[in-house]
Amino acid sequence: MPIDDTIAAISTPIGRGGIGIVRVSGPLAKNIAEKAFVSKSGKEPGHFQLRYGQVMDGGNVLDEALLSFMEGPHSYTAQDMVEFSCHGGFASVRSILELVVRLGARLAEPGEFTKRAYLNGRIDLSQAEAVLELIDAKTKHAQLGASGRLSGSLSRKVKSSRDRILGLQARIEVSLDFPEYDDEAVSSEDILEACLDVRKDLGSLIESFDRGRLLDEGLKVAIAGRPNVGKSSLLNALVNEDRAIVADLPGTTRDVLSEFIHLGGMPLKIMDTAGIRQSRDAVELLGVGKSMQAVRDADLVLYVVDSSMGITDDDRRVWELVKAKPALGAANKSDLDVKPGFLEACAEIGIRFISMNAKDGEGLGELKDAIQEMFFTGGIEAGADEVFVNIRQKAGLDKALKSVDAAVAGARANVSPDLISIDLADAYKSLGLIIGEEASDDLVDKIFADFCVGK
Numbered sequence: 001m002p003i004d005d006t007i008a009a010i011s012t013p014i015g016r017g018g019i020g021i022v023r024v025s026g027p028l029a030k031n032i033a034e035k036a037f038v039s040k041s042g043k044e045p046g047h048f049q050l051r052y053g054q055v056m057d058g059g060n061v062l063d064e065a066l067l068s069f070m071e072g073p074h075s076y077t078a079q080d081m082v083e084f085s086c087h088g089g090f091a092s093v094r095s096i097l098e099l100v101v102r103l104g105a106r107l108a109e110p111g112e113f114t115k116r117a118y119l120n121g122r123i124d125l126s127q128a129e130a131v132l133e134l135i136d137a138k139t140k141h142a143q144l145g146a147s148g149r150l151s152g153s154l155s156r157k158v159k160s161s162r163d164r165i166l167g168l169q170a171r172i173e174v175s176l177d178f179p180e181y182d183d184e185a186v187s188s189e190d191i192l193e194a195c196l197d198v199r200k201d202l203g204s205l206i207e208s209f210d211r212g213r214l215l216d217e218g219l220k221v222a223i224a225g226r227p228n229v230g231k232s233s234l235l236n237a238l239v240n241e242d243r244a245i246v247a248d249l250p251g252t253t254r255d256v257l258s259e260f261i262h263l264g265g266m267p268l269k270i271m272d273t274a275g276i277r278q279s280r281d282a283v284e285l286l287g288v289g290k291s292m293q294a295v296r297d298a299d300l301v302l303y304v305v306d307s308s309m310g311i312t313d314d315d316r317r318v319w320e321l322v323k324a325k326p327a328l329g330a331a332n333k334s335d336l337d338v339k340p341g342f343l344e345a346c347a348e349i350g351i352r353f354i355s356m357n358a359k360d361g362e363g364l365g366e367l368k369d370a371i372q373e374m375f376f377t378g379g380i381e382a383g384a385d386e387v388f389v390n391i392r393q394k395a396g397l398d399k400a401l402k403s404v405d406a407a408v409a410g411a412r413a414n415v416s417p418d419l420i421s422i423d424l425a426d427a428y429k430s431l432g433l434i435i436g437e438e439a440s441d442d443l444v445d446k447i448f449a450d451f452c453v454g455k
């Protein structure tokens with residue numbers, strides 16, 4: 001897509017609403033506004049000014065509107081921009097967009113305004129992603145994280161690591177090119193120290209990924225166990241409302257139901273799964289397939305067993321399916337007599353079991369505490385200067401970390417600095433991908449494809 005033509009789009013959601021905005025960016029923006037808009041005062045808006053008037057299509061008044069003008073490069077896209085703030089709804093914004101297109105603009109692709117901001121160097125790629133993340137933010141945490149990244153919190157950290165890598169490379173170059181300057185020479189210890197410093201910063205950014213995801217989306221918890229051990233009852237007890245069907249018939253819970261609860265400020269998405277077991281019933285099998293998916297997606301499995309029945313062969317089969325995941329055991333039906341040998345069988349399984357009675361909620365507090373201990377030992381609230389990365393950024397950081405690790409190993413083994421320099425160059429490049437300095441067109445297109453039209 002060229003960036004020197006003029007684009008236009010409706011930037012507000014389509015549908016009934018008080019205000020709708022048609023946005024135009026590019027060299028023709030001002031000219032289009034002059035043709036389409038007649039201001040009440042007879043004056044055109046100056047840079048960052050608003051004018052009140054009418055949008056005119058020939059002799060027809062399309063709407064009353066406010067026209068704003070932002071002159072490039074001091075605008076969202078860094079080009080000349082105008083915005084028509086007219087009445088919301090379907091017809092008005094649409095007719096103004098059609099008019100603007102007739103006057104020389106073309107319809108913008110999704111995310112094209114933000115893409116122009118990036119291509120014109122006003123923001124980097126991580127900031128462009130933050131725009132999308134801010135639009136998509138559903139929690140306060142997600143919102144604050146995205147707005148921090150939009151203002152460059154991640155960019156600054158990445159640039160600082162890159163600068164240090166570049167500085168180190170420069171010192172290596174100098175000592176290779178001018179070996180006679182002994183006092184400038186860079187030792188393996190110097191390299192090691194500098195690399196470990198960068199490594200620490202990359203490590204904490206990488207760690208922020210899981211924590212950020214938990215804070216944004218909540219912890220995914222799957223309740224798993226053979227039929228009739230009390231999974232639905234446990235879900236009910238946890239959410240304290242009767243959404244799951246509690247039945248005496250084995251295998252009646254066929255869908256994966258999910259509910260959100262809050263645990264000390266952290267959202268928990270709890271998924272009840274259909275009884276995982278061998279079944280000839282096609283509908284039930286479907287449920288079982290979904291259950292396995294829920295288990296695979298989960299951050300934590302609550303493995304429910306019936307303490308009055310002991311650990312049965314079915315229980316063991318379920319355990320085989322879920323044991324790869326972090327798990328807590330719920331030894332349910334504690335109101336009934338415990339089957340002899342049950343505790344020994346639990347110990348054999350090797351996870352922590354909490355004795356509980358899902359019917360009257362006994363043991364729930366202990367279960368919640370145990371979840372909290374497992375996941376949130378560091379506290380749930382995010383620190384003000386914590387930067388959370390997305391999955392693409394994490395991949396770039398992982399790659400950079402690998403290269404820095406190779407440099408660390410090289411320095412420890414006293415490898416020649418020019419070889420270490422190759423690893424450093426790789427790390428520098430991987431970090432560049434995060435802010436878009438080394439990004440291919442394909443990658444950039446892929447990132448902007450997720451945007452909405454008009455942003």
Ligand code: GDP
Nearest residue numbers: 227228229230231232233246247333357358359
């Ligand atoms: P699921 O198939 O694993 O989802 O199990 P349900 O939650 O449907 O429970 C199966 C049966 O066990 C129902 O009759 C429940 O009322 C009963 N049940 C669940 N929890 C307890 C408990 O802690 N004590 C007793 N005595 N019965 C329970």
